[in-house]
Amino acid sequence: MSQQSLTLPAPGAAADKKRRLLELLGAASIAATFIFLVLAQPSDITNGVGSASTLLALGGFLLGAILLILGVLPTLPTSTLVLIPVALVLNIALGQIMGTTGLPFYFDAIGTVLIAVLAGPAAGAATGALSSIIWSFFNPTVLPFAAGAALIGFLAGMAARYGLFRRFYLAPVAGFATGIIAGVVSAPIAAFVFGGTSGAGTGAIVSAFRAMGDTLLAAITKQALISDPMDKAIVFAIAALLVYALPRRATFRFPFVRRFNVLAGKAPVAAS
């Protein structure tokens, strides 16, 4: 049995090309939906519930997230794949621990960022999107944010690839920049799908901007630009602290960490 499986042909170049195409289509779908929502159709939904905009936002972002998952998931090695459920549960469990500290932040992306740092941007994007889809089994309102979560995972992986996790002080900077992009991308979802945000603090900020006469999309985007960069800066810092606290033998098991020297330092003697 095992001998037979050794002689199985490796998945061909055609399958790889198909997966690459799926990834590109997914990213294109997310980008096109966002551009369409923001640039081409700013007719504000408060003039009547913009059901067509909602359908396009939901459809485009969800389709993009699903295509990304279908493209990335089969290419991940098993060692990375088994980490994804762990990341999803960490997103929940670490959020709960941080909740006991009484800080007014959400921290629902720690696991996603952790995987992105250890296993790279593709794994990060797949983890983010899957996290939203599976979390929606308990809370369906997170489902529309799958594309934003994928973007956070992807950007965290890119930050790790270019060495922003080698120094502790660079991680929050990368998180801040990620938060700006993720906030701007997620704001149309909050506006078109839910007509607002569900948190008390974020709701107060949106109300303040609305009281000044902003459109709903503008108010929510401004609120996202206030909350998200701060939240993501802290999440990136926590993920960096966690990765630094892990022993080398755990982190250097990941090819991505070794190849791009993600965490400055030498490989442990036993593994080299």
Add this chain to the structure above:
Amino acid sequence: MLSRLNPLTTLAACGAAATFTVAASNWPVSVAVAVAALGAGVGAGVLRRVLAASAVILLPLWFSLLVLHGLFFPEGRTVLAGWGPARITVEGLAFALEMGTRTTGCVLVLLLFSFVVNVPDLVATMTTRRIPPQFGYVLASTLTLAPAITEQLARIRQAQEARGLVLGGSLVQRLAAARLQMVPLVLALIQDAAERAHALDARGFNSPGPHSTYREVADTRGQRTFRRAVLGLAAAAVILRLSASWFGVPVLPSPLAGNE
């Protein structure tokens, strides 16, 4: 009754109902969908769980929508009461009602699906379709891992408390306590994951080609027809709504439209 259906049938029905609710965006339709979901929940015996889970999500959302649009709606014309910048307008309340009922309908229908569906059946069905087996693994693994990790976290906290960890105190102390719980948890999880990877690889999990499953999930011709019908209906609703918005044909007049 619902839990005995093929998981794809339940998924198609609930997904189509949610899509239809969004496409209609009309509060009587949303309320009807919500009531139907609750009725189906009574039939499947999951009403209490659906209500508990949805209350956690929907109460803050409704509160936020009512405060946000009820008090601050610059587009509103018909003012009921006003204090400086805060004005209660008919349009704002109508918008909050429209958005709130739409989300409520979708959330109830989707929660009904997640409480009714049998996850092993769902994973087995997905394996026999052309969905990557990795997706089924991640889904099933997360749902079984969540309670296990909560338990592990409680054990770590007990162990650290036995060594003198104090929860509470100043912010720095609380952050230090969080770190003392997080690091052992993450380390143990990554270690476990590595062992699981070896076990899965040894069983040819990542090998290419079709995967088979031991679990047989019943499917009938009637259910297949039903799935096609509801998905077609949802697609028709979406197309109708999109063409209505692009070509300016009113489909279901929203109560808001009359106030413009």
